[in-house]
Amino acid sequence: MRLPKLGFLYLDYVLRFFDHSNFKGWPEKIETVTYHWKNDKKRFIKEVKKKKIDVLIGNIPATAYETFREIARELPHVRFIPSLDTQFSNKSKENVTRFAWKYNLPIPQTHIFYDREKGYKFLRQTDYPKIVKRSYGPSNYGGYFVHKVDSVDEAIALFDEKKYHPIYVQDFIPMEADIRVMLIGHKPVCAFWRRPPEGDWLTNTSQGGSMDYQDVPKNVLDLAVKVSKSANAEYWACDVAYGKDGNVRILECATAFAAFPYIRDWIGQYLMWSLSGGKMKKPHLPMFNWEELGKIDSSLLRTMRHITFGKYTPSYDGAYFDDKKKSYGDSQYYIHELDEQYPMLDVAPRDYEEWPSEKWNFQDRFPFKSIKSMEVENIQNLDAPTSGDEASPEIIIDQQDLQTLFEDISGLGSKKIQKIFEEFSEDEIVENLEFNPGAFSKIKGIKEKLVKKIVSAWVSFKEDRVN
Ligand SMILES: Nc1ncnc2c1ncn2[C@@H]1O[C@H](COP(=O)(O)OP(=O)(O)O)[C@@H](O)[C@H]1O
Ligand SMILES: [Mg+2]
Secondary structure (H helix, E strand, O other), X not given: OOOOOEEEXXXXXXXXXXXHHHHOOOOOOOEEEEXXXXXXXXXXXXXXXXXXXXXXXXXXXXXXXXXXXXXXXXXXXXXXXXXXXXXXXXXXXXXXXXXXHHOOOOOOOEEEEOOHHHHHHHHHHOOOOEEEEOOEOOOXXXXXXXXXXXXXXXXXXXXXXXXXXXXXXXXXXXXXXXXXXXXXXXXXXXXXXXXXXXXXXXXXXXXXXXXXXXXXXXXXXXXXXXXXXXXXXXXXXXXXEEXXXXXXXXXXXXXXXXXXXXXXHHHHHHHHHHHOOOOOOOOOOOOOHHHHHOOOOHHHHOOOOOOOOOOOOEOOOOOEOOOOOEEEOOEEEOHHHHHHHOOOOOOOXXXXXXXXXXXXXXXXXXXXXXXXXXXXXXXXXXXXXXXOOOOOOOEOOOHHHHHHXXXXXXXXXXXXXXXXXXXXXXXXXXXXXXXXXXXXXHOOOOOHHHHHHHHHHHHHHXXXXXX
16 A cells, blocks of 8 residues: 655644654655645645645644635545544534534533624523633633623623624533543543632633543543544544533534643554554553553653553463453443443544535624624724634744733733743743633732733734734
8 A cells, every 4th residue: 555645734823733753653754734824725735736745634723724624625635634524613612512513412502693683682581690602713711711691781791892703602511620531533542620629610720720630430531432433533632511410511622732742642653553554553542541641740741752552461370460440430440441442443534525614604604794783893802803823732932922922911011021931931831821821820910810911912912923
C-alpha cells in the first residue's frame, strides 16, 4: 500500500495543535499548508493541489469554519482530519446543540432564537433559573460568556446589554461537577473532574474549584464514547455535566482542546497507524492511565513526550502481574478487561456531507442586523464580538505582544504587569488567556473585574490579528 501524502493545516496566528514531533516515525515528508486569512481561499487550494496532499490534518478555528467548508468542497479528494463534519461542533454552542439533537444525546434542555421577539417572548413565559450563553465566539473561557439568570428581568437586562445572537438559553442543571473526557479512536485516554468551589455553580477551577483524575464514573465514559462515535471523530474532547440527580449531560464537545503534548503524540501515533493501513503500530493506551499520570505534577507532565505502554501479558502461572482489580460500574475488573470493553477503533471517513452550510449555517443567514423588528445596533461591544478566533488552543504571540496587550488595559499598571511576567511564563500567560483567565487573580490587586477586562482585551487582540 502506498502511504498517503500528509499535510498539516495551519492558520496564521493560530498556534498548532500538531507538528512534526507528534508524527515521529512517519517515513515520508509531511507538508505544511498555511492559511493566511483575508481572501486566501484560492491560493490555499492551489497549494494543496500542487503539493499533491491526500490528507490534511488540523483543527479549524470557528472564524474560519465556513470558509473551510467551501475549501473542502473544492478539494473532494482530500481527506480532512478531523473532517469538517466532525468539526461542526467546534464552531459554536448552537452547533453542539444541533449535533446532540440529531443523535439524541443528552444535553440540558436548550432554546435557540434568531428572532429576538420570539426569544424575548420565551424569556417572559419560561421559568428560572436559566443559563444564558454566547453561542459563537471564543469558547472555553471557563464560563466568562456563560451567565446564570434568576428571573425574567435579569434575563432581559442581560440580552439588552450583551446583544448575544442568537439567543441561547439553557435549563440550569445543579451539578456535582463537570468531567472532561478526551478520546482517541473512540477510546477514552484521559478524563478528569472539575468541581465548583463550595456554594458556587460554575466549575471554574481557577476560581478555587478543584480538579482530579480519580474514579470517573462509567456512565460518563460511556456517554463520551457515544458522542465521539456520533461525530465520527478521530480525536475528541467532551465535557459532561454530572448532575446532582446522577444524570449525565453533554455541555461541550470539540476536536480543539487543551491537551498535554504526550496526548497529541498519542493522536499522531493513532493517525499514523490508521493512515498506514496498520503498517505502523497502534498505540496501546491502558484505561485509567490518567489516574496514575495525573499524580505527576503538571509542570513535569507538560514536558513528558512519547509515553508508551506495553500490553499486559499473563505470567507463567496464568496470573496477571498486576492482580489489582478496579471497581467500575457495578463490577470489578482488571484493567486489561476494560481495555477490551473500550477498544481504540479505526475511524473511516464518511462519503457524504452531513452538515452542509446551505442548511446549517443559520448564523450567516440570520445575522443580527437583518432583523428589523428590533432596532438594536450590531454587536459591537468588546464583551460580545461577532467573530473571534474560537477554540484554537493556542495563538502565536510574543512577549512584546503580551506587553502591549496588557499596557492597553486600564487598571493594569506596570507593577501588576511585571508581577504577571514574574508569576507566569509566556506560554502559561497565553494558556491562561485562552483557557483559564481566572488564574490572573492570583496576582495581588487583580480582581474579577480586571480579569474580565483582560479577557475582553484578549478577544479583541485576536480579532485584530485575524481580520
Ligand atoms: N446548563 C448549565 N447548568 C449549570 N451549569 C452550567 C450549564 N452550562 C454550563 N454550566 C457551567 O458553566 C461552565 C462553562 O460552560 P460551557 O458551556 O462549558 O462554556 P465555556 O465555553 O465558557 O467553557 C461549565 O463548565 C459549567 O460549570
Ligand atoms: Mg467549557
